[in-house]
Amino acid sequence: MPLELYLDLHSQPCRSVFIFAKKTNIPFDFKFVDLATGQQYGEDFGKISVVRKVPVMRDGDFILTESVAILKYLAEKFGTSDSDHWYPADLQKRARVNEYLSWQHAAMRAHGSKVFWFRAIVPIITGSDVPKEKMDSAMEDLTLSLKVFEEKFLDDRPFIIGEKISLADLVAIVEIMQPVGTGLDLFENRPTLGAWRDRVKMELGEALFDEAHKTIMDVASLPQTFENNGMLEFLKPKIQKMFN
16 A cells, blocks of 8 residues: 655645655655645544644554654655665764754744745735835845855755755755745855755756646745635734734
8 A cells, every 4th residue: 555645735845755755766645735725624634634734644554744754754664775865874974964954944944934925925815015124034034044054054065965965955955945936036146056956956857846846836826726715814813913
């Protein structure tokens, strides 16, 4: 019985799991959970996960949430000597992967997601742009995260752990592509970041990379999606609280 992966490719953690499973030829059933329509709050999904977030993995009777945990599980269960670079057995290389995965939650993920919400979601829900000072502050935080990423986690290496791509690079690229989906070119005037992006895309394969990111690169379709369901009214109080 193949794995079941509950995903919505609008979500960057879902994209990392999707890409990894496809790239390493792990058989799975794609179970679409439509976040824009609030499907994660429905009764059926609640039976799968009380956390009500994606991604979720079901491997027989075993259910796992949290993308990093899922990625590590898949790498360890299905890993081979040829795919060891994703989550290396070497203690120090694995520690470098874990270091990035631990850092990124409160840095790249938090700041990239905030810019995405400010540029793409908040205007849909409120009908107006985010105040300039708040947008500038969010961009400053993201810029700092990108600087740390280039100077510490890459530091003139092809990939985060050296010559080979790893789970750390995969998680990094999907987070960086989130604000890029709003039309923000984060690679302009960042040659190190741009060259790294190109190497990651080549390693993953251009077709798979584009397949995974097709949804997020079409954020112009989001307004109609929200208008056609009750999520707009559901999210308004949350957004208003954010700015109070």
